[in-house]
Amino acid sequence: MSNEMVRMLLQSRGAAALRRAAAGAIAIAALAAAPTLAGCGGADDSLALVGGEKIDATAIDRDPLAVLPSGAVMLGYLDAAALFASGLGGEVNQLVASLLPLGPESNFVPSRDVVKVYGGLYAMQGADFCAVMQGNFDVDAIRRAADARTVTVIGAPLVKTRYADNDLFTAGNVGFVVLTPHTILTGNETGMRRALDRLRFSKLQRSVPSWMVELLNTKNASFAVAGDLTSQPAVASAAGQLPFLSGLQYVRVIGNFQPPGVNFAGALTYTDPQSAANGAVALRNLEQIARIATLLSSWGFGYGSVPPMQVAQRESDVAFTLPLGEGIVRMLLRTVADTARSVAVVR
Numbered sequence: 508m509s510n511e512m513v514r515m516l517l518q519s520r521g522a523a524a525l526r527r528a529a530a531g532a533i534a535i536a537a538l539a540a541a542p543t544l545a546g547c548g549g550a551d552d553s554l555a556l557v558g559g560e561k562i563d564a565t566a567i568d569r570d571p572l573a574v575l576p577s578g579a580v581m582l583g584y585l586d587a588a589a590l591f592a593s594g595l596g597g598e599v600n601q602l603v604a605s606l607l608p609l610g611p612e613s614n615f616v617p618s619r620d621v622v623k624v625y626g627g628l629y630a631m632q633g634a635d636f637c638a639v640m641q642g643n644f645d646v647d648a649i650r651r652a653a654d655a656r657t658v659t660v661i662g663a664p665l666v667k668t669r670y671a672d673n674d675l676f677t678a679g680n681v682g683f684v685v686l687t688p689h690t691i692l693t694g695n696e697t698g699m700r701r702a703l704d705r706l707r708f709s710k711l712q713r714s715v716p717s718w719m720v721e722l723l724n725t726k727n728a729s730f731a732v733a734g735d736l737t738s739q740p741a742v743a744s745a746a747g748q749l750p751f752l753s754g755l756q757y758v759r760v761i762g763n764f765q766p767p768g769v770n771f772a773g774a775l776t777y778t779d780p781q782s783a784a785n786g787a788v789a790l791r792n793l794e795q796i797a798r799i800a801t802l803l804s805s806w807g808f809g810y811g812s813v814p815p816m817q818v819a820q821r822e823s824d825v826a827f828t829l830p831l832g833e834g835i836v837r838m839l840l841r842t843v844a845d846t847a848r849s850v851a852v853v854r
Contacts (some may be wrong), residue, residue, distance in 0.1 A: 513635070513818065514839075517671065521575065521608055522770060526530070527768075531558070531668055532582075537560040538798035539807055545640070554683055555707075557706050557710065557711045562711065562803055564687040565663045566584055566690045566711055567686050567687050567690050568641065568687055568690050569714070569837055570711065570712070571623075571639040571641055571690055571705050572625055572639075572713050572715055572720060572723075573641065573711045573712055573713050573714075574639050574686065574690075574692060574705070574706065574711075575625065575626075575627050575637060575638075575702060575714070576627070576637060576702050576705055577627065577715065577805050578629060578630075578631075579628065579629060579719070579733060579735075580625035580627075580628050580629060580734060580735065580736065580739055581627060581628040581734040582625075582626075582627045582715055582719045582723065582732070582734070582759070583624075583625070583626050583627070583723075583731065583732045583733075584623070584624070584625055584723040584728075584730060584731045584732075585619045585623070585624040585625075585626075585643070585729070586669070586728075586729040587599075587622055587623055587640075587731060587765075588619075588621075588622050588710050589619070589620040589623050589729040589764055590729065590730075590764055591621075591763075591776070593764040593767075593833075594766075594768070594833045595702060595764070595768070595833060595837060595840060596618055598836075598837050598840035598841055599617070599840065600617050600618055600710070601747060601840075601841070602840055603617040603621065605691050607640065607681070607682070607683055607691070608663070608665060608676075608677075608678030608679070608681055608682070608683070609649065610640070611650075611762050612652045612655075612657045613645065613648050613649045613652045613657075613665075613753070614645035614648040614649075615644065615645070615649070617649075619703045620642045620643050620644060621640050621641075621642045622641055622643075623640070623641040624639070624640050625638065625639050625723070626638025626639065627695075627698075629697075629698060630696050630715060630739060630741070631697050631701060631792065633697075634646055635653070635694070635695055635697045635698040636694045636695060636698050636702075637693075637694035637695075637698030637699060637701065638690070638692075638693050639686075639691065639692055639693075640669070640690070640691045640693060641689055641690050642689065644685065644689065644691055645687055646685055646688050648665075649676070649849075650674075650683060650771065653666070655666040657778065662679075663678040663679040664678065665677075665678050666678070669717055670700060670703055671700070671703035671704060671706065671707040672707065672834045673686075673703055673706075674747035675699065675703075677696065678825065679694060680692070680695055680696070681693065681694070681716070682695075682696060682699060682746055684698075684699060684703065684762040685686075693714035696741075713782070716733075716735070718733070719733035719735075719744065720785075722759055722761065725761070728761040728762060728763060729762060729763040729764050730761070730762050731760065731762070732758065732759075732760045733758065733759055733760075734757065734758035734759075735756075735757060736755055736758065737756050737757070738754075742755060745828070747752075749789075749793075749811070750792075751775070751786045751789035751790050751793065752788075753779055753782060753785060753786070754777045754778040754779070754782030754783075754785070754787075754816050755776075755782075755786065756772075756774055756776050756777060756778060757775070757776040758773065758775055758776075759773055759774045759775075759776075760774075763772070766830050767830050767832040768832045768833035768834075768835070768836050769828070769830070769831050769833075769836045770829070770830045770831075771829045771830070771831070772826075772827070772828045773822055773826070773828075774825065774826045774827075775825045775826075776823060776824050776826065777823050777824070777825070778823070780820075780822050780823050782822045782823070782824050783820050783822065783824060784820055786820075786825050787818050787819075787820045787825045790816065790818050790825065790827060791816070791818055793816075816828070816829040817829075
């Protein structure tokens with residue numbers, strides 16, 4: 508299914524669920540939320556070292572996707588300003604704090620300072636991630652906090668090391684590099700080092716597939732996730748727990764933060780029509796499981812009801828739309844934040 512067909516789902520006026528369609532796995536969108544601040548290692552923050560040459564740092568601000576390594580299994584975009592403006596801002600603040608170890612000691616407030624996020628999931632030495640966050644960052648305050656080995660919001664001290672002519676700041680198992688005062692690179696150590704190696708040895712140019720970039724640029728989408736699973740054996744092994752993954756090759760999802768909370772519209776491409784038919788059935792079964800939340804709500808858990816998912820198959824493609832209420836999304840975000848925090852502090 509083409510990116511244009513996914514956009515049509517988002518813009519459709521045939522049904523309320525389609526009008527509200529949105530995209531993106533919440534965990535991936537959240538991982539994608541990382542800013543990059545250039546020139547962290549030099550005295551002049553207006554310059555950045557790329558390919559052995561000093562360039563205008565604003566070139567990184569203009570094209571953050573050029574920082575990300577090649578080979579992304581999932582590539583995501585998040586309009587952080589739109590998310591913080593929604594009713595989910597509090598939970599997202601906690602999540603960003605777990606993934607980007609900055610806090611008040613660095614004059615950093617996620618809802619104030621982060622505007623956009625681009626990020627990817629990789630299979631480099633396991634499950635790795637790397638992201639760039641864009642906004643406004645106090646470079647001097649960040650450096651002072653690192654020099655003082657300030658204990659961050661995740662409970663680990665902020666430590667500064669040197670890699671690829673940049674200052675790399677880490678707290679526990681996550682870290683970041685200030686590329687410019689408006690862009691920060693973040694991720695786990697493997698993901699960040701791969702991105703820094705690109706900046707050290709290559710020109711500033713994109714290495715991500717054009718179809719992914721096109722999806723991320725979808726007009727009026729507050730978030731987007733594109734995935735290429737064709738070379739990921741782990742997907743096949745996970746199909747036992749999640750049958751809709753069996754035969755899945757490509758993922759396209761876009762979305763927004765309009766009522767009832769978060770709206771998804773996506774397309775899944777399978778190896779053949781039969782696998783797509785099986786995937787459509789599995790998605791409908793997932794919907795039935797999710798509707799248990801409606802029962803929980805009636806017992807006073809307060810997660811809200813689960814609106815119906817719309818699923819349609821065409822040859823090897825399966826399209827879907829799903830609106831989720833804020834109560835359920837808050838529950839999911841809290842779970843992701845708790846998981847991210849536990850991973851970040853593991854030694």
